[in-house]
Amino acid sequence: xxxxxxxxxxRRQKMKKLIRNSVFTLALLGTSLMANAQKIxxxxxxxxLSQMEEVKQADTQLETYQKQLQKQFQSKVETFQKKYEEVAxxxxxxxxxxxxxxxxxxxxxxxxxxxxxxxxTLAKQVQEKREKxxxxxLEKVNKIIADVxxxxxxxxxxxxxxxxxxxxxxxxxxxxxxxxxxxxxxxxKTEIKKN
Numbered sequence: 001x002x003x004x005x006x007x008x009x010x011r012r013q014k015m016k017k018l019i020r021n022s023v024f025t026l027a028l029l030g031t032s033l034m035a036n037a038q039k040i041x042x043x044x045x046x047x048x049l050s051q052m053e054e055v056k057q058a059d060t061q062l063e064t065y066q067k068q069l070q071k072q073f074q075s076k077v078e079t080f081q082k083k084y085e086e087v088a089x090x091x092x093x094x095x096x097x098x099x100x101x102x103x104x105x106x107x108x109x110x111x112x113x114x115x116x117x118x119x120x121t122l123a124k125q126v127q128e129k130r131e132k133x134x135x136x137x138l139e140k141v142n143k144i145i146a147d148v149x150x151x152x153x154x155x156x157x158x159x160x161x162x163x164x165x166x167x168x169x170x171x172x173x174x175x176x177x178x179x180x181x182x183x184x185x186x187x188x189k190t191e192i193k194k195n
Contacts, residue, residue, distance in 0.1 A: 041154040043175040046161035048141065051184050058133040065129060069122045076118070080111050141182070148177045 049055045087104045090096045096104065149157050157174060176186050 038155045040156045041172045041174045042158040042160045044160045054137045066126050144181045
């Protein structure tokens, strides 16, 4: 029968081997986890786009287009208002029969609905033109964001202009790198004065 010392020694060796294997396994697991760690960066797309000359030009063109449409629409509204005033004057003077007044009221209501529908159509036209104008700019920006993310080893880039981002380490901000690639001057850093 083996001695107690021999059994204790064997158990101790097994325990050391188990601990050594566990430490080795944990080290491999930790290395594997670190290799698979996701690197996440962020930028403020609203601020970035507002500084782009192409966006400023597109906004100016859209504003001109919208003003032209509004001018045409305003002319129709003024015509409608004049017709309404004429009908109101005729009614006040007693120049319209009840049937004529009802017919004029129906026509005015139809014209008003037509104007409301046209106003919605114009708003939709402006929105569609905006999307058309900005699409190539957004594609350019998205490509550059992807290029910067790849260059810097980021797996994901979030937009800090949306309320989804709750915290961001400023060292992960890619805005300045993307601005540099777009040819936009960097944002001057402000210092916080301590009292």
